[in-house]
Amino acid sequence: MDDRVILRVGAKVLIPFILLFALYVQFHGDYGPGGGFQAGVIFAAGFVLYALVYGLGNAKKVMPPAVVHVCSALGVMIFAGTGVVTMLLGGGFLDYNALAHDPHHGQHWGIFSVEAGVLVTVFGVMVSIFYAFAGRRSS
């Protein structure tokens, strides 16, 4: 592992940008191509790269499997929970207009919240799948 200095340093330089790009794709999803699914996959790719270069053990220290599994479930709850909140505020299911006085803001917040749920679940599922496959030989 130690002789692959370029790989290690290169990965270290790239990973923050990958994660940042994921967030760009997430938040720019309102105006351009992108959104929760793509952002979740890119975000997960950052951790997959880390695991490939630094080993599965280190990756599991940084992002424990338990956290990843909770993420997979949590995102669904954020998504569906947004719908429940709009219902509690007097609208229909996922009727974002109910989220704010100005329907424009309501739609914006609603989409933001739903896409955040998608990001969390997609990230969790992607990393879980990677852990499940990568961990097969060692365990």
Next chain:
Amino acid sequence: MRENLPVLQVVVPLLAAPLAFLVRRPRLSWLVALGAAFWAFFAALSLLTGVLASGAIGYEIGGWEPPWGIEYRIDELSAWVLVIVSGIAAVVLPFARASVEREIERDRIPLFYTALILCMTGLLGIAATGDVFNVFVFLEISSLSAYGLIAMGQNRRALTSSYQYLIMGSVGATFIVIGIGLMYSMTGTLNMADLAERLPAVAASRTIPVAFAFLAVGVSLKLALFPLHLWLPNAYTYAPSAVTAFIASTATKVAVYMLLRFFFTVFGAAFSFEVMHLDRILMPLALVAIVAMSLVAINQENGKRLLAYSSVAQIGYMVLGISLASVLGVAAGVLHLFNHALMKGSLFMAMGCVMYRVGSCRVEAMAGLGKTMPFTMAAFVVGGLSLIGVPLTVGFISKWYLVQAALEKGMWGIAAVVLLGSLLALAYVWKVVEVAYFRPPPDGPGVREAPLSLLIPTWVLVAANLWFGIDAKTTAGVALRAARMLLGAGS
């Protein structure tokens, strides 16, 4: 709350599924799942009473008007299917606690309940939605979770049978989405009611008959119509007991619901049966399924596999009723959806009791169980009588309507096949009964009766078999109304 009921029917279980995983403790996640199932049953019952009182209920997701937005639409048929799915879930979940603790590793139990609730969510969603693409999405939710559930069986062959189901189920789902895509390309809409309006104008093209064919094959795969049933026997045999009881009484029923929705509501009965002649394919296959699969069931050595083949035969009855394309025939099919869920649910739960105490469902292993597990085997006998179609059970009601529908069209041969199917059912039910009651129990430590937590849910379904067999006014009334709605509005 009340106006949001159509969507809460699906959303509450959808929220309960991740929650069942997040609580992590087996008992707690069981409680969450139980709560979701009871809620769904309550919601389905109030939707059904609402629909019966004041007609179909529509719901716009996200405030987007149909046909642009996704619409949930609950009419007599969908409310009926919602009641079947959630009712079976509400009976299977109390049964599941003890059975699952015995059959599934402790640290996987929360995942198990998550998958079970997701599967129920998917099945409820298919019934609730009025959007064909949404049907596909929920179909995938229910199927993927069902593959996972089946793979959790104790026997290692559960993995291969789950894989087999995955391949066949994915082919079916792909065919369905191809059919939906072709319809979309011709009409530009995915809303069922809107499709029904726009399809006649383009029905003369080559595309729409192709879409029709893809949908027919895809849905037939999902509902295990002979000869596309090959995934079913293994999946039912090796799945955990509670899963078999749930999936056998709901998944194929929801697939039959899709058949009715696509070919009566979307395409319309006139196009499906007078232009495309769907009945010319469905009827012979249904008749072969009834006879051939009952014969195969007689030769099975495993109780669950025997009942699985019997399920393929019973699906034949439903499809037979539908293929008659008359109000009485469709009503017989819709009625049998409910009645078959009751009988197969109670039979597979009785098998679950046997599995819990004996550890095997082989017919040979059931020797003497009539003495050692009297209540379990009595439940099996009543369920079996219902399967045969003895008066005072729900099976009789289904066959009565089916025979009437056949005679109404002057098809004496079909009525004869239905009665032949009953005789064959008698043969395979007798096979189990004979071993259980007329063979001495093997020497060694005796087997005790199953615990009450398994017996009570089983007997609740057995009692329902008798109750709705004696008083079929409600069930037959709803089935007739659903059939009239399907044939009236669709043509």
